[in-house]
Every structure is written in C-alpha cells, then in structure tokens.
Amino acid sequence: MSAETLIYMLLGLPLLASALVLLFRHQPNLRDGQAVGLGVVSAWAAFQLYLLPTGASVTLVALAPGLTLSFTPEPLGKLFALVAGTLWPLATLYTIGYMRGAKEKNHTRFMFFYAIAIHATMGIALSGNLLTLFVFYEMLTFSTYPLVTHKGDEAALKAGRVYLGILVSSSIVFLLFGVIGVWALAGTLDFVSGGILAGKIDPFYVPALLALFAFGIGKAALMPLHRWLPAAMVAPTPVSALLHAVAVVKAGVFTVLKVSVYIFGIDFLQQTGGSDWLVWAASFSILAASIVAMTKTNLKARLAYSTVSQLGYIVMGAALATPLAASGAALHIAAHGAGKITLFFCAGAIYVAHHLTDIKDMNGLGRTMPITYGAFALAALSIMGVPPLAGAWSKFMLMGGALDNGYLVVLGVLMVSSLLNLVYLGEIILRGFFASPSHKWDGVQEAPLAMLIPLSITALLSLLLFFTVDFLMIDFGG
Amino acid sequence: MMQHLPILQVLLPLLAAPFAALLRGRELAWGLTFLTTGAAFLISIALFLEQRALGTTLVYELGNWAAPIGIVYVIDAASALVLPVISGIGFIATLAARQLVAAEIDRRDHGLFYAAWLLTIAGMLGQVTTGDAFNIFVFLEISSLSAYALVAMGSGRDRRALPAAFNYLILGTVGATFYVIGIGLLYMLTGTLNLADLAERLPQVEETRAAFTAMAFIALGLFLKMALFPLHFWLVPAYAHAPSAVTALMASTATKVSVYVLIRLIFGVFGIEFPGLVDGVGLLVLTLGIAGAFVGTLAAIVETDLKKLFAQSSIAQLGYMAIGIGAMSATGLAAAFLHLFNHALMKGALFLAIGMIAAQAGRATMGTLQGAGKQIPITMTAILFGGLALIGVPLTAGFISKVYLIRALLEQDFWLLAGLTFVSSALALAYVWKIIEAAWLRPRPEGAPELSETPSQYMPAWIMVIATLGFGIYATPLVDAAFAAAHVFIPATVGAP
Numbered sequence: 001m002s003a004e005t006l007i008y009m010l011l012g013l014p015l016l017a018s019a020l021v022l023l024f025r026h027q028p029n030l031r032d033g034q035a036v037g038l039g040v041v042s043a044w045a046a047f048q049l050y051l052l053p054t055g056a057s058v059t060l061v062a063l064a065p066g067l068t069l070s071f072t073p074e075p076l077g078k079l080f081a082l083v084a085g086t087l088w089p090l091a092t093l094y095t096i097g098y099m100r101g102a103k104e105k106n107h108t109r110f111m112f113f114y115a116i117a118i119h120a121t122m123g124i125a126l127s128g129n130l131l132t133l134f135v136f137y138e139m140l141t142f143s144t145y146p147l148v149t150h151k152g153d154e155a156a157l158k159a160g161r162v163y164l165g166i167l168v169s170s171s172i173v174f175l176l177f178g179v180i181g182v183w184a185l186a187g188t189l190d191f192v193s194g195g196i197l198a199g200k201i202d203p204f205y206v207p208a209l210l211a212l213f214a215f216g217i218g219k220a221a222l223m224p225l226h227r228w229l230p231a232a233m234v235a236p237t238p239v240s241a242l243l244h245a246v247a248v249v250k251a252g253v254f255t256v257l258k259v260s261v262y263i264f265g266i267d268f269l270q271q272t273g274g275s276d277w278l279v280w281a282a283s284f285s286i287l288a289a290s291i292v293a294m295t296k297t298n299l300k301a302r303l304a305y306s307t308v309s310q311l312g313y314i315v316m317g318a319a320l321a322t323p324l325a326a327s328g329a330a331l332h333i334a335a336h337g338a339g340k341i342t343l344f345f346c347a348g349a350i351y352v353a354h355h356l357t358d359i360k361d362m363n364g365l366g367r368t369m370p371i372t373y374g375a376f377a378l379a380a381l382s383i384m385g386v387p388p389l390a391g392a393w394s395k396f397m398l399m400g401g402a403l404d405n406g407y408l409v410v411l412g413v414l415m416v417s418s419l420l421n422l423v424y425l426g427e428i429i430l431r432g433f434f435a436s437p438s439h440k441w442d443g444v445q446e447a448p449l450a451m452l453i454p455l456s457i458t459a460l461l462s463l464l465l466f467f468t469v470d471f472l473m474i475d476f477g478g
Numbered sequence: 479m480m481q482h483l484p485i486l487q488v489l490l491p492l493l494a495a496p497f498a499a500l501l502r503g504r505e506l507a508w509g510l511t512f513l514t515t516g517a518a519f520l521i522s523i524a525l526f527l528e529q530r531a532l533g534t535t536l537v538y539e540l541g542n543w544a545a546p547i548g549i550v551y552v553i554d555a556a557s558a559l560v561l562p563v564i565s566g567i568g569f570i571a572t573l574a575a576r577q578l579v580a581a582e583i584d585r586r587d588h589g590l591f592y593a594a595w596l597l598t599i600a601g602m603l604g605q606v607t608t609g610d611a612f613n614i615f616v617f618l619e620i621s622s623l624s625a626y627a628l629v630a631m632g633s634g635r636d637r638r639a640l641p642a643a644f645n646y647l648i649l650g651t652v653g654a655t656f657y658v659i660g661i662g663l664l665y666m667l668t669g670t671l672n673l674a675d676l677a678e679r680l681p682q683v684e685e686t687r688a689a690f691t692a693m694a695f696i697a698l699g700l701f702l703k704m705a706l707f708p709l710h711f712w713l714v715p716a717y718a719h720a721p722s723a724v725t726a727l728m729a730s731t732a733t734k735v736s737v738y739v740l741i742r743l744i745f746g747v748f749g750i751e752f753p754g755l756v757d758g759v760g761l762l763v764l765t766l767g768i769a770g771a772f773v774g775t776l777a778a779i780v781e782t783d784l785k786k787l788f789a790q791s792s793i794a795q796l797g798y799m800a801i802g803i804g805a806m807s808a809t810g811l812a813a814a815f816l817h818l819f820n821h822a823l824m825k826g827a828l829f830l831a832i833g834m835i836a837a838q839a840g841r842a843t844m845g846t847l848q849g850a851g852k853q854i855p856i857t858m859t860a861i862l863f864g865g866l867a868l869i870g871v872p873l874t875a876g877f878i879s880k881v882y883l884i885r886a887l888l889e890q891d892f893w894l895l896a897g898l899t900f901v902s903s904a905l906a907l908a909y910v911w912k913i914i915e916a917a918w919l920r921p922r923p924e925g926a927p928e929l930s931e932t933p934s935q936y937m938p939a940w941i942m943v944i945a946t947l948g949f950g951i952y953a954t955p956l957v958d959a960a961f962a963a964a965h966v967f968i969p970a971t972v973g974a975p
Contacts (some may be wrong), residue, residue: 063950064957
C-alpha cells in the first residue's frame with residue numbers, strides 16, 4: 001500500500017470511528033467494538049507507514065503562497081504515529097471497560113471526542129509544516145476539553161477552564177507568534193531535515209524564538225506552564241491515559257522535538273547555543289516536578305507530576321541539540337508512552353475495582369490485584385530507567401548526549417531524578433506488596449478483563465521495546 | 479453596457495434612494511433596496527473580474543469629457559478590490575435588515591430609512607470609484623450625512639442615539655472640512671483636482687510649505703473619518719446606539735472607505751517619495767496604529783455591552799490597517815488591503831449576529847449571552863468564529879492578514895513593533911474568551927429572556943462567517959489581488975507575495 005494511502009487512512013480512520021460512534025449510538029456494543037476494530041487497523045497502518053521510506057507527501061490545500069495544509073511523514077512523525085496508533089485501540093478497549101465498570105454517563109459523547117482527539121494527534125504526527133501542526137494542535141485542545149470536563153460538575157468545569165485557558169492562551173500568544181515569525185523569516189514553514197532557519201535569523205534572536213516555541217507549546221508542560229496537567233486529573237482515567245501517554249502531552253513534546261530538529265536544526269542550535277537556556281529550564285522542570293510528585297498522595301496527582309518530570313527529559317533531549325540526545329528523546333516518547341499509559345491504566349483499574357484514589361489506602365493491595373500491580377511495577381521500573389526495560393535506553397542515550405555536549409550537570413540531574421522516581425513510584429509498589437493490608441480483602445479482586453488485557457499488553461510493551469530498540473531508534477545524523 | 483459599469487455602480491443606488499423614500503409599506507422599500515444592492519454587488523464583481531483579467535486601469539469619462547476637464551471614474555486594482563467589499567456587505571446587511579429594521583424602526587420611517595441606507599452606500603461606492611479629489615469630498619458628505627441620519631434613527635429604541643449621532647456629525651464634519659481645506663490648498667498650488675493630474679504636478683511644488691500643509695490637513699481629516707486613535711471617540715457611541723443593521727453596515731464599510739481614501743491620497747497623489755511622508759506621516763500612523771491597537775483591545779476587554787465591545791475592537795483593527803499603511807512598503811499596503819477586506823467580513827458577521835440578539839432581547843450584553851450557547855447555538859457559533867478570526871487563528875481570514883502584517887514589519891526589521899502588534903492581536907483572546915465563557919461555560923440564569931433563532935435570522939451572519947473561513951482556507955487569489963492593489967501605489971521592489 002502506498003504511503004499516501006496510509007496517510008489518508010491514519011487521518012481518516014479516527015474520523016470514521018467518530019462518525020460510526022454517532023451512527024451506532026443506540027447499540028453500545030457495536031459502537032464501542034467498531035472503535036477498537038478501526039483502532040487495530042490504524043495500528044497496522046501506522047506500522048506499515050513506519051516501514052516505508054520517507055518522501056511521501058499529501059497537500060490538502062494551499063492557503064496562500066508558502067502556507068499550506070500538508071502531511072509529510074518523516075522518521076520522528078512516523079514514530080509518533082506508530083506510538084499513537086498502537087496505543088489507541090488498547091486505550092479504547094480499556095475505555096470501554098472503565099466507562100462501564102465505573103458507571104460513567106454519556107458514553108457516546110465520550111467515545112466521539114476520544115476518536116476526534118486521535119485524529120488530531122495523527123494530524124500533528126504526520127504534519128508536513130508548522131501551520132498544519134498548529135491547526136491540529138488547537139483541534140486536539142478543543143476536542144479533549146469535553147473529555148476533561150466529562151463529569152460536568154463544578155470541579156470538572158473549573159479544571160476545564162484551567163486546561164483550556166493555559167493551552168489556548170499559550171499557543172495563541174507564543175506559539176502562533178513563533179509560527180508567523182518563522183514564516184516571515186524563512187518564507188516557508190516546511191519541516192526540513194537540518195532545519196530552515198540557518199542563515200535566516202540573527203543568532204542573537206534564536207533563544208527568544210526558541211522560547212516562543214518552548215513555552216508556546218503548553219502541552220509539553222514545561223514548568224511553569226504545567227498547571228493544566230494536574231488540574232485535568234479530574235477527568236475519567238482513560239482521559240488521563242490519553243492525555244499522558246497517547247495524545248496531549250506527547251503531542252506537546254513531540255512538537256518541541258520536531259521544531260528543534262526540523263525547523264531550527266540540531267546543528268544550528270548547537271552552533272548558536274540558542275538552546276542552552278532550555279537545558280537549565282528542562283533540568284528545573286525535571287527536578288521540581290519530581291519533588292512535587294513526592295508530596296502528592298493522590299495516585300493520579302502523583303503520576304501527573306511524574307509526567308511533568310518525564311516530559312522534561314524529552315525537552316532536555318531537544319535542548320541538548322546533539323543527534324544522540326535527540327534520538328534518546330524520540331525513543332523516550334515511545335518508552336514513556338508505554339510506561340505511563342500502563343501506570344494510568346493501573347490507577348483506573350484500582351479505582352474501578354476498589355474505588356481507591358489515595359496511595360495511603362492502598363497498603364497490601366498488590367496481593368489482591370497481582371496482575372495490576374505486576375504491570376504497575378514493570379512500567380514503573382521502565383520509567384525509572386532500569387534495564388531490561390524501555391526507559392533504560394532513552395535515559396542512557398540522553399546521558400550520552402549530555403556527555404557529547406559537555407553538560408556534566410545534566411548527568412547529575414538525570415541521576416537524581418532517577419532516584420526520586422525510585423522513591424515516589426517505589427513507595428506505591430512497596431506499599432502494595434509488603435505493607436500490612438489497610439482493608440480486609442479476601443482473595444483476588446481484579447478489574448474487568450477489558451481493562452486487564454490492555455494494561456498487561458502495554459506493560460509487556462515496555463519489555464519488548466527494550467529489545468527492539470534498533471527498530472525504533474531514529475538516526476538524526478551526526 | 480459593460481463600459482458604463484463604473485458609473486452604474488454609483489448611480490444605481492443613488493437613483494434608487496428617492497424611490498425608496500417614496501415607497502410606502504416596508505416590504506416594497508426593502509425589496510427595492512435589496513434588488514439595488516444586489517445589482518450593485520454584481521456590478522462590482524464584474525468590475526473586479528474585468529480589472530483582474532485585463533490587468534489595466536479602466537477609466538470612465540463622465541459625459542465623454544476627458545480628464546482633466548471632465549471628471550473620471552477609475553477602476554484600478556485597488557478600487558476594484560474595495561468595491562465588492564462595500565457593495566457585498568451592503569447587500570448582505572440589506573438581507574439582514576429586513577428583520578432587524580422591522581424590529582427596531584418605526585413602520586412609517588422605513589421608506590426614509592432605506593433611502594438613507596442607499597445613499598450612504600452610494601456615497602461610499604462613489605468615494606472609491608471617482609478619480610477626482612473634490613468629487614471624493616462630495617461623496618464623502620453624501621455618505622456621511624445619510625449615515626448621521628441612520629444613526630439618529632436608533633433614537634426610537636435608545637434615546638442615546640441622538641447625542642451619539644450629533645457627536646458623530648460634529649466630528650465627521652470637522653474631518654470632512656479638514657479634508658476639503660487640504661484639497662483647496664492643492665488646487666491653489668496645482669490648478670487641478672484630478673487625482674492623476676495632481677500626482678503629476680505635485681513634484682514641482684513638493685518643497686513648498688503649502689503642499690506639506692495640504693498633506694497634513696488631508697491626513698488629519700481622514701484620520702478622523704477612519705477613527706484612528708486618538709480621534710476615535712465618535713465611533714463607539716455611534717456604533718453602539720445606532721440601529722443594529724446600521725451598525726453592521728457601517729462597522730464593515732464606513733471607516734474602511736476612509737482608509738482607502740487615505741491610501742489613495744497619500745500614496746496615489748503625494749507618493750512615497752514626497753518629503754516628510756515616510757518619516758512624518760508614516761511614523762505617525764505607525765505609532766497611532768499600535769497605540770490604537772492596544773487602547774481598543776484593552777477597552778474591549780473591560781466592556782460588557784457587546785456592540786461597544788466590538789466597536790472598541792474595531793478601533794484596534796483599524797490600528798492594524800494603520801500599521802500596514804505606516805510600514806510604507808508594498809507588503810504593508812497589501813496587508814492593509816487584506817485586513818480591510820477580511821475585517822469587513824468578520825465584523826459584518828459579528829455585528830449581524832449580535833444585531834439579531836439585540837433585536838430580540840433589547841440589548842446584547844455579556845449578561846444576555848450567559849448560557850446562550852445552548853439556546854441559540856448556531857448564532858453563538860457564528861460569533862465564536864468571528865471572534866477567532868479577530869484573534870487571527872489559522873484557517874480564518876484574520877490569520878492571513880495577520881501574517882502579512884507581521885511580515886511587512888519584519889521586512890523592515892521592526893522587531894519590537896511586530897512583537898507589539900502580535901501581542902495586541904493575541905490579547906483579543908481575552909474578550910473572545912469572555913464571550914465563550916459566558917455563552918458556553920455558564921448556565922443560563924433563571925428568568926433570563928428566551929432567545930430563539932431561525933435560519934432567516936442567522937443566515938446573513940453565517941454567509942459572512944463562511945466567507946471568513948473561505949478566505950482563511952483559500953486566500954491565494956485574495957492575496958494576489960491585495961498585492962496588485964498595493965502595487966498600484968508602490969511598485970514591486972521587494973519580494974513577491
């Protein structure tokens with residue numbers, strides 16, 4: 001199948017799924033089943049596209065000279081499409097289990113916007129230029145808003161306001177300015193290997209322009225623009241999984257990485273030192289978020305801050321501006337995606353099975369939910385960077401990139417962060433397996449199968465990714 | 479027939495006006511206005527297409543008297559672009575006027591209302607087509623005098639329309655007087671009123687103080703008419719208290735025509751080489767434009783009456799057009815033309831939608847909008863899109879004008895100005911957000927009046943919304959036309975579009 005067809009498929013399948021959700025709104029099983037089925041097809045399509053050589057391009061419309069809506073998958077975009085495409089059916093399956101298990105309302109609306117969000121994510125992944133990326137970026141914000149405020153109560157609406165407020169204003173004030181600035185400077189917005197800004201901009205302005213992107217892409221949750229992410233934790237857990245692993249934050253860091261690699265260019269950033277400040281900003285984000293995470297006892301809140309911290313790794317990879325660090329950052333999108341989705345799946349499973357949200361109430365729960373806790377432990381170890389799990393490679397490569405660049409401090413930051421990870425994620429595992437039970441649970445009480453299957457698969461993915469790193473590694477030249 | 483289109487463009491609405499005044503019964507007067515504005519719109523489209531196809535200037539000599547003795551009507555790339563804006567908005571606003579006017583104007587006055595309505599449209603079309611400086615003044619007065627009357631007609635519903643109209647009249651007259659003094663000086667210096675002739679003869683006297691004074695008078699008079707900060711105080715009350723249909727028509731056209739006349743006079747007559755133009759007028763317009771952009775946007779953010787809010791936003795948007803003019807480059811002028819066009823579409827959509835709400839609820843305020851997203855979703859969505867276009871979100875027309883404006887500034891290395899322009903346009907998010915929050919994120923309060931919508935009510939606004947989106951998604955022909963218009967005044971030197 002040609003790359004063009006696959007592009008149309010990846011963009012079109014989620015739209016088709018959302019249309020079918022509306023069509024089958026009175027037949028819940030058909031409505032939900034088709035979404036999983038189409039998800040599997042799109043995972044296959046993403047895989048096929050990943051195998052094909054780059055070079056295909058699809059242009060939808062030319063707005064004005066130099067401003068087009070077009071899709072040009074490059075290695076990084078194909079990787080992100082693969083991550084999103086693979087996790088989508090699993091997340092959808094899980095969603096079905098969760099929504100039915102937790103007795104949430106308005107399934108149709110939820111499934112509809114879930115699919116639209118995936119469509120927007122695919123648009124971001126495959127976008128051929130900054131304008132296209134921006135359009136789908138905004139679409140993702142608006143399509144996830146109804147998901148975040150799904151419960152519809154006062155707390156949800158308040159969180160929704162923070163969510164929309166930060167994401168929309170940062171993107172309109174900073175990101176759009178960056179996009180227009182790049183266009184005015186370079187006359188094009190296309191993602192080109194090696195960047196398009198070299199020689200077009202006074203090096204003096206590079207840090208400022210990069211700042212427009214680093215802080216304009218609110219979805220990357222770089223501190224101090226991270227507030228929306230913990231606020232959005234009021235949403236049902238499948239949304240949290242979507243936000244953290246598949247779509248929103250991954251779209252954010254993906255955009256940061258894509259802009260630094262294909263708009264600025266790694267070499268250009270390296271020569272001008274335009275991203276030096278971002279190394280420090282990312283370091284701060286990594287450590288500060290880890291420390292905040294330790295103070296949280298609500299499981300989802302702790303995982304949220306852990307995400308903020310982990311996103312800092314990817315931004316760091318972009319900021320270090322070496323090929324190895326960029327490869328590490330790209331790999332971390334996949335590694336953290338598999339790991340964090342598992343953690344959130346587990347959090348949701350715990351909620352559905354036992355209605356627990358606070359870590360202090362989960363003593364001894366591991367013996368009651370062995371599969372969930374096993375998966376949780378595997379994913380947590382991957383995020384800490386323990387071999388033979390996926391997170392080890394990306395952390396290792398980031399460290400290598402830091403060494404290439406002479407940033408010994410970054411090595412320290414990464415090590416301290418790993419230790420902090422060990423503390424705040426390890427606590428959950430230790431409490432689960434070794435603490436004396438805080439409730440009387442008899443025997444094994446796991447969540448529904450529709451939740452257990454996806455979380456087991458994603459947990460095993462963390463293991464698999466360690467051994468298939470060659471397949472996923474992107475070479476950004478050097 | 480085809481060669482008479484330039485004169486028909488103006489003459490048709492001008493001649494239809496007295497008939498409208500004579501017709502009794504509101505449907506007849508409206509019907510005549512509808513047909514006339516529709517025909518004027520078709521004519522302007524035909525002129526635009528013909529001019530674009532030929533690529534030359536079409537000159538129409540009145541009574542076959544050649545210039546400079548006779549008066550000529552000139553259709554070049556610039557006027558051909560502005561005519562469809564005025565006649566098109568006039569047509570769509572007329573479409574909406576049927577319901578708005580029925581709700582807001584006393585039945586007996588409908589004939590007079592539509593007569594004034596047609597006159598103001600004829601006056602604006604005349605200012606754009608004519609190639610004679612004094613003729614511009616005549617049309618300026620025709621359109622202004624009838625506009626004062628239209629604003630005052632809001633008094634049946636809102637007594638504040640009378641002082642607003644009076645204010646508007648005084649300041650409008652001052653502006654027109656300044657303009658005519660400037661033209662008088664030019665006539666004294668050169669002995670001609672024909673614009674092309676003036677442009678030819680002015681270089682011989684360009685070092686004189688009188689020529690500079692003439693430029694100052696003309697520019698100042700037009701600043702007043704286009705409501706450039708700080709000469710904008712007449713605009714907000716006039717827009718806020720006028721009948722809703724009048725607000726929609728004027729907000730999209732009246733000030734735009736003055737922007738056009740300013741460009742025509744400053745660049746077309748004095749020319750970019752004129753001493754003191756770039757450093758004097760250019761810098762002044764740039765400064766006032768950016769100041770107006772901030773003042774208007776900030777005032778809009780704290781405003782709660784929707785008509786006033788969007789009137790303040792118009793001050794800001796006119797500031798952007800001024801910035802484009804002040805950049806003193808082909809790209810800047812193209813950006814000004816693009817924004818003139820695009821802003822007319824989005825403000826038309828907004829004021830038509832708000833007018834429908836105001837006609838139902840008596841006023842349109844943030845309070846009226848609370849929770850309205852559920853009651854009148856289609857109308858509110860039109861307002862949402864209009865608002866997004868004002869911010870300059872991609873895929874709306876506002877984005878296109880914004881990128882070219884920023885590019886014009888960066889071409890000249892005005893980094894700070896580009897930043898400020900961008901920040902002020904992004905600040906528009908604050909007042910659009912207020913509307914989103916009121917309409918969708920808050921429940922409808924108990925006892926709030928019931929709002930409803932029918933296709934005939936929201937259709938006019940939606941036509942404009944679709945145009946806004948259409949010219950945002952496929953803007954290439956418009957960008958080409960805007961650059962062609964800009965190149966009438968400043969030949970292509972730097973970069974293609």
